[in-house]
Amino acid sequence: MTFSKRLTVLMAHTLIAASMLGCASNRPRDPFAQGLDRGPTPGTLHMMSRLLIDQRQPEKAEFVLQRIIAEHPGYAPAYVELAELQARTFRPDEAIATLEASVANRGKDPVVLNNIGVLYLQQGNADAAVDAFGDAVDLDGGEARYWSNLGLALAMVGRDDEAFSAYRRALSLAETHWNIGVARAARGDGEAAHASFETAMELDPSFANDVAPMGPPTASVPTP
Incomplete structure (x- = not known):
């Protein structure tokens, strides 16, 4: 074979190889292999x-x-x-x-803000909890637990009228009086707490079967 023919054959093989490499790079990779490359x-x-x-x-x-x-x-x-x-x-x-x-x-995310409020309450920082729960209800006013938690925080700082309004977004009238009574008891206002418990029992006699809690009230944490 002459040199020119050998060169022609070599060029042909080179072009075929280049074409095959190009096709290979354009083909979609095996999905399993791609998955292995990902974290x-x-x-x-x-x-x-x-x-x-x-x-x-x-x-x-x-x-x-x-x-x-x-x-x-x-x-x-x-x-x-x-x-x-x-x-x-x-x-x-x-x-x-x-x-x-x-x-x-x-x-801002209402679940995150609610959970921040719960942690502040657990630390005894009810004022900061009010702000966090307030932001949560601003973002999701349809979630009853956020309103209930806001009511608790407001009651813990003595803002009972605002607490009453917040609680009523989530609870019955009797439940609202009972929960405000719990907060009043927790902050050491026994006389006012007793009045709240009495009102709750008048509205719903089933509360007479409950024991008024003496420990600090707790807030609710929803599932994210």
Whole structure:
């Protein structure tokens, strides 16, 4: 074979090879292979963190949740889950900071704001709780638990008239008087608490079967 013929054959093979490479690069890759290249989704990591919590490995769960927040700052459930874990391990300040980071990164969310309010109440900071619950009801006025929590916070700072209005968005009239009585008892106003309990029992005699709580009232945390 002459040199010119060999060159023609070589060029032909080169063009064929180039064409084949081009076709290969344009073909969709195997979906399984593509999946192997991707990292775990935030939902997958969140599920992993819950499994670790169930297995009583909170430190590892916290590491996973912090990874989610670092890599996917818009994934709301990670903030809520991490804050709950921090609160359960007696770190309320860290829990509040985590939820406030959610607000900073994602904007205001009623679930997050409600949970911030609950943590403030647990710390005895009812004034800050009023602000958080107030923001929550501004964003989602249809959620009864936010109104009930706002009523509790208002009652704890002695703003009983406003508490009454907030409670009535979520509770019956008898339940409202009973809950205000609980808050009055918690803040040491026994006479006013007794009057509230009496009114509740007059409106609904079934309350006579209940024992007026003597400990601090608690707020409600909805599922994110």
